[in-house]
Amino acid sequence: MTVDAATGRQDGDKMNAVVYSEYGDPSVFEQKEVDRPTPNDSEVLIDVRAASVNAGDCHLMRGSPFLVRFMYGGILQPKLQILGMDVAGRVEVVGKNVTRFHPGDAVFGDVSKCGFGGFADYVVATADTLVMKSADVSFEEAAVVPTAAVTALQGLRGAGQIQSGQNVLINGASGGVGTFAVQIAKSFGADVTGVCSTEKMEIVRSIGADRVIDYTREEFTEHRQSYDLILDTAASHSLFDYKRALTPEGTYVMVGGPVGRLFQAMIFGPLLSVVGSKNLRNLLMEPNKDDLAFVKELLETGTVKPVIDSRYALAEVPEAIRYLEEGRAKGKVLVTLDANGS
Incomplete structure (x- = not known):
């Protein structure tokens, strides 16, 4: 295994990810090398450039309220290995049934319906959860939207x-x-x-x-x-x-x-x-591609401008979640995997 000096990403079939195997406070997270996911015929593999932290990540981390354990399948311990709902990045691989996207496309979306996984170098998502990112919107800005x-x-x-x-x-x-x-x-x-x-x-x-x-x-x-x-x-x-x-x-x-x-x-x-x-x-928000596309238009016209409070590296996900839980953030808390953020 080798590491790309420019991006810090693993070459081959491995990737960096922040994982957890028990419920608790942010100390349950650790960064480690795991297998890179493989998209099925209806999915795409995304090279993640930025992800944002949400209250849902905090609830799943703690397994509280208890209802989230029933919803996501882990009563005593989490079945999800990697959290992270909102991502922005470039399409790396497309499944054979995917026609909307191609390798190299810049996209963003909410991957919670696809098993989460945004706090990692790569994540898989179904094509219907994603929209294209315009060149005028940075990956960081796109990642805090969904x-x-x-x-x-x-x-x-x-x-x-x-x-x-x-x-x-x-x-x-x-x-x-x-x-x-x-x-x-x-x-x-x-x-x-x-x-x-x-x-x-x-x-x-x-x-x-x-x-x-x-x-x-x-x-x-x-x-x-x-x-x-x-x-x-x-x-x-x-x-x-x-x-x-x-x-x-x-x-x-x-x-x-x-x-x-x-x-x-x-x-x-x-x-x-x-x-x-x-x-x-x-209201319990339901991910919806049409609603995301509507917000995307507001973003592209400058009608809506994301407010980003702070940025954390992938290894700093525990600190990012701890900061969000403290309630001091003005706007969104970001995890960035791209040194340029664009």
């Missing part, structure tokens, strides 16, 4: 039925989903209020929020202002507080936050929606 931006889009356009001219509030506006949600809501012609902490206010202003509320000093649910749509990435209040902050026909959509509050929204949201005309619901 989960966070599609979650924001599905929450605003799908569950929230956003309309031009509405007053929209994004709770948790400085995070990965929140920074995309502010920009996507503006692209639909909404008047946008972002909620975040003091040190993150300038970031939220810089991406287009019409006003920013510092939650350490003000309580938005007690304002006289009411909102047509609230997209909640933090779940920091009770459903009753959110309902009070809505207009008579308003909609509240929870897309993130503590697991306990997510389950509360699933159970009690429909019940509270029955009383009156306000709608309270939660």
Whole structure:
């Protein structure tokens, strides 16, 4: 086995990957040499240039909530060896049934439906999970889009039925989903209020929020202002507080936050929606190529600009996940496998 001096990648049938074999904190991860995956007839092999860290990686790392163990097949220990949902890179090999892509194409997408595997030199994915990356968008920018931006889009356009001219509030506006949600809501012609902490206010202003509320000093649910749509990435209040902050026909959509509050929204949201005309619901993002293509157009036109907080090398995945769990990130946390990032 030899190593390419320019890229640090293994030659032959091996690759570098960050793996884990037990649930726990970020210390369960280690970088090691593993077999390079082989695509089947409907898959492509991607030379990964960048990957992003998501809350889903944290849940799978810890095996919490316990439901994720049933969903991904490992009750006592994980069956997934390599995490990483969002990737951007170049197509290395295509299966014989794949016609949309060719070796050398720059692509990005959410590979969670394909068994994850983004925290590695190479990953396999089905062609229908990927879209082409334009030359004007870097691999780093593309890698942070699939989960966070599609979650924001599905929450605003799908569950929230956003309309031009509405007053929209994004709770948790400085995070990965929140920074995309502010920009996507503006692209639909909404008047946008972002909620975040003091040190993150300038970031939220810089991406287009019409006003920013510092939650350490003000309580938005007690304002006289009411909102047509609230997209909640933090779940920091009770459903009753959110309902009070809505207009008579308003909609509240929870897309993130503590697991306990997510389950509360699933159970009690429909019940509270029955009383009156306000709608309270939660959303579990579903990877969707058409939604990803929609966000890709916003990215290519400059309507949406990814906010990247920090970059980590592949071997630093444990530190990247630890940093995300601390809740200090402004925007997205990136794992880069390409020294040029483009």
